[in-house]
Ligand code: 5GP
């Protein structure tokens with residue numbers, strides 16, 4: 237979709253701190269992170285929300301969410317994490333291209349460098 241910011245990120249028209257990519261899914265650091273390692277997981281194919289996304293694509297997104305959650309646990313060692321999906325403006329959705337937030341939670345929040353976090357979390361295989 238031409239006007240969609242996440243479609244532009246997937247297509248490389250807008251820069252992002254990419255963590256992981258496969259045929260179906262793109263994952264990047266959130267630009268306004270709620271914690272160290274706050275990651276977004278988005279399908280490459282545009283759909284607006286939970287109602288619109290194809291089941292097969294949703295399964296691919298969730299497989300990537302699991303892979304990235306394990307990766308975050310191994311590398312950043314949070315005490316827990318939240319997996320959040322907002323559908324609809326009233327539910328807090330601000331970008332209308334389906335995405336899932338992975339938000340690591342720490343007993344003690346730490347100072348961090350965003351580029352170092354991106355480098356640490358990056359999964360290089362395709
Ligand atoms: P929502 O509120 O729709 O669930 O989440 C949208 C998320 O996308 C927000 O956490 C926001 O910080 C993030 N976001 C918005 N624009 C950009 C962008 O251009 N790049 C990145 N990396 N994240 C973005």
Ligand code: ZN
Pocket residue numbers: 237240241242243244282283332333
């Ligand atoms: Zn889009």
